[in-house]
Amino acid sequence: MATLVAMSNIIRGLVFAGVGLGLGIALAILLTGITGEPLAEPAIALGYLLALIGWLLGVGVWKTWAREWIGLTPNGANETGWNRYFSFSTDHKVIGIQYLVTFMVVFLLGGLLSMLMRLELIDSGTVIMGADLYNTTMSLHGIMMVAVAVATIIGGFANFMIPLMIGAEDVAFPRINALSYWVIPPVVVLLLLTPLFGGFDSGWTAYPPLSVINANGQLLFLLAFITFGLSSILGGLNFIATIVMLRAPGMSWSRLPIFVWSVFSAALISLTATQVVALGLLMVVLDRVVGMSFFAAEAGGDALLYEHIFWFYSHPAVYIMILPAFGLWLEILSHFSRKPVFAYKWVVGAFLSIVGLGFIVWAHHLFTSGMQDFLHIPFMVMTELISIPTGVVFLSAVGTLWMGRLHLKTPMLFALGVTFNFLIGGITGIYLADVTTDIHLQDTYFVVAHFHYTMMGGEIFAIMAAVYYWFPKITGRMYNETLGRVHFWWMMVFYNVTFIAMFWVGTEGAMNRRVADYPPDLVTGNLIVSLAAFLLGASFLVFVYNTVSSCVRGQIAPANPWNAKTLEWQTSSPPPVENFPIPPVVTADPYGYGEADSEHARFEPSIETSPAGGGD
């Protein structure tokens, strides 16, 4: 019964979604009845659109928000206890946990899919599945992990931590924040349903004409991606407004924790670039559902156009993923080296340069696409220029730990792991920015290994660092340090074996990516990759056991177990609903390590407070 009460919002959402689905399908039957078009795709598109609206209204938008649009009184009170995690809560800490748990589940599912892929690729020929199922598995793995990479830090950790770190009570737009989370479950459901609709075999990039002519599962993917984009845009908007407007008194831009800067930089991209890809995906939807021909050459369309639109978002998107990881990396290196973030202002400049340059490098994904030759050199130049700000971030990392007091707790181990892994990821990126070498390496396992070194070796390792670093703050309990270290070394070793071997498979055997099968000559390399990948996958069993059991039985955490100076550690673990019983007044930056009497913030009840960014 208690479960039923807790789930009442979800159940209402599902009922409303069902009604919306029915209405949408009815509308599609009516329209296709008139035009004589096939029913399936219009029914999916309209059914989903109205189901999404129904879901959002039912799950909480109506109760807490939409009622006031027609003059009724909204019920804005947040639920308490376990119920709040299943409700349209506007508390940024609840939303952060909703994001984190959801995306950890998606991450583990995506990881499971990669295990299936490696099982299929363990030998030449068919091992466990046919090429069609493999393509769907690979495509699902891709989009799920992209979603994890985009949303886990910004939606999860930034949501929970940014208001705390800047001394605010919540984000600028708490209801938009809740909305940005509650569009995620439909995304996950759509993606998981794709295999029932014939799957989709065009990867996460969904290049037309393939993505226009393939099974209905493709449409589910497109709708899911557009919906996810909406979440990302809303999140970006919220973090920009929050960081600009809600900083505590005294929290000037130069005193912001570096993680806050990194999220701010990423939010600039996710607010602006995401809209472009949503448009591109919508054009594919229209090609499929309405029979338009934006990308159909035989009817005057242009297949290459999509590649430009797609990468105009999707290259900046890798910086949405990696910039917050840079922030986490430097933040954790600083607190566990007991030294200030080295060259702080240079790093801020580097983050903003990466945002700017990130927008004008997209066509390096198109060196072999048949686009005009004269575009090759400018895009190569822009891309290689990014190595300079990225080098500054590395300078900061090595400068921070140099002469420090390195406390090798689990978060620090993972941060050092990022240093090693992203170094390989960054350097191999130069080979792909260079037109000459890219022509050969494009679409091989060299590329697969490269982006896993940046996205998994860089970002996922940073996410793991953050999970352990903030575990005490979020759950109020300590994780098991020994198991944490076991997880790190296990993951680090087999991660590197897996992906180093992948570079080798890509260069030595010239194995191309996204293939369900390969010539028998390439068996040895693939066998090594597969075996290492299974062991890498197994390391997450340690992670899951440690986090779940520590949530329940871990030692009660103190407010500040790491003796760190940023604001989130200056309140209880977990923090109270209002974050700080007495609002902080910031007096210095949070990196005063080695300085006598350094104090980041003062908590005095008498001081009159108003946000630094808010004039009124």
Add this chain to the structure above:
Amino acid sequence: MSANRKHVLAAIAIWIALSLVGYAFAFGYVPTGLLLKGGASVQADVVDEAYRLLTILAVPVFTSVLAVVLYGLLRFRANGEPSDDGPSVRSNTPFTVLWVALSAVLCTFVIIHPGITGVNELRAYDGEDVDLVVNVQSARFAWFVQYPEHNIKTSRELVLPVGAVTRFYVTSKDVIHSFWIPAFRVKIDAVPGMTTSVVATPNRTGEFKQDVNFRLQCAELCGVGHSTMSIPVRVVTEAEFETWVAEQTPINKVGE
């Protein structure tokens, strides 16, 4: 400050040692896949040389950061709970400027060579006459190679005479494919509605049976048959090529 100098010298020593190990790998004294090998075209030589140069430059960059991390793990390690602080060093402007300047120099170097020079070498035949033209049509999930001068067409294999500057005109009948011959290091997408082209000059004989890199492989995901959308490539002598051409059944009319 002298303690710092001692640390710096030690880290530099580790850097040099690691770089030497890196070069031992890079130049094949230890067998690895660090360099591209087995190229079979003039263009492959350009690509492989660019790859080699990037690796030469990458080794010391990689080992410099690695040296600091390793040295830090050895010498700056602290035990117990985090409480004792390191020195309050927030920046070191001369060193930062030096770092940025060095990375800018390195970046500019790489942009010019192998970057721009490599592109120009690969485009040497733009607008020039070539020895042989091959029209390559792709369709899910097959390759059709047509030799307009010899009036023949096949989908079984791609046969080329060694030394011939060959231009491939690539088209697609359905979705995007990509024309890739790993041994030649050339790749160009086959895009519906467009004709793309690429030049390769095979400079040694070889065939798929001996080297898996001699294959024409689709390199752009095109659906269920993508992984097997591949035909063998055979590079033969001029005389063998003429014999092979004579054995083929001529097509009655020249294809489009």
